[in-house]
Amino acid sequence: MTTASDFAIETSGLTRRFGSFVAVESVSLKIPKGHLYGFLGLNGAGKTTTIRMLTTLLPPSSGTARIWGHDVVLEPLAVRGLVGLVSDETSESQSTWTAREYLSYFARIRRIPDPMQEVERILDDVGLDSRFRSKLIGTYSTGMKRRVEIARALMGRPKVLFLDEPTRGLDLPAKRDMWNLLRRLATEDNVTTFLSSHDAQEVRSLCSEISVIANGRIVYTGATYELGGDLDDFEESLIRLLTRRE
DSSP: OGGGGGGGEEEEEEEEEEEEEEEEEEEEEETTEEEEEEEEEOTTSHHHHHHHHHHHOOOEEEEEEEEEEETTTTTTHHHHHHHEEESEEEEETTTBBBBBHHHHHHHTTTTTTSSSHHHHHHHHHOOOGGGGGTTGGGGHHHHHHHHHHHHHHHHTSSEEEEEEEEEEEEEEHHHHHHHHHHHHHHHHHHEEEEEEESSSHHHHHSEEEEEEEEEEEEEEEEEEGOOOSSSHHHHHHHHHHHOOOO
């Protein structure tokens, strides 16, 4: 039986308005610690707005949200120390820096002891070839840049990862490596991953539970397998949820 202290992410009636437009309406979630949790929706459905509220980048209009028990509005600094974020808003690495320089900068901000050792450890985790770590990020492929951004999100050993299309640009072997890393973080370090992705196979492979958001409202929360026994059935169920009109 879970209690409130078991939840990495807990929201109640979380809502965001922009003038008269309601971007996210009354989202309520309870996500236990150490879970790989999927969050799916079409473009414009409210995914990014929800993630921005949960990571203190955007204040909610009403409702509440807590990360590891810390209120995102009342305790933003505590929340920021607990989360790592990869999104389109954070995806442009410093092209004139090397990966080592870029990550060392964030290691110093986080006041991490022995920052260079931590940088190398994280770059090993995300699989960035050591031959490229002292080369300018501007020379990297899209997939390599994505690895650096994921490494930045892991800096400081966050308790909750918010990942928006984290494996976009990665080839299949690299994508599988990243999936295995997220599984290991969950099982060994109790890290919770909040995964937003358009890749149905990725979500179905990684996440035991998901929520689906459409037009700013949650239209499904539950076990991933309940939407289909195979990938085709899962995708068909998703399409019905994502495109239904109320």
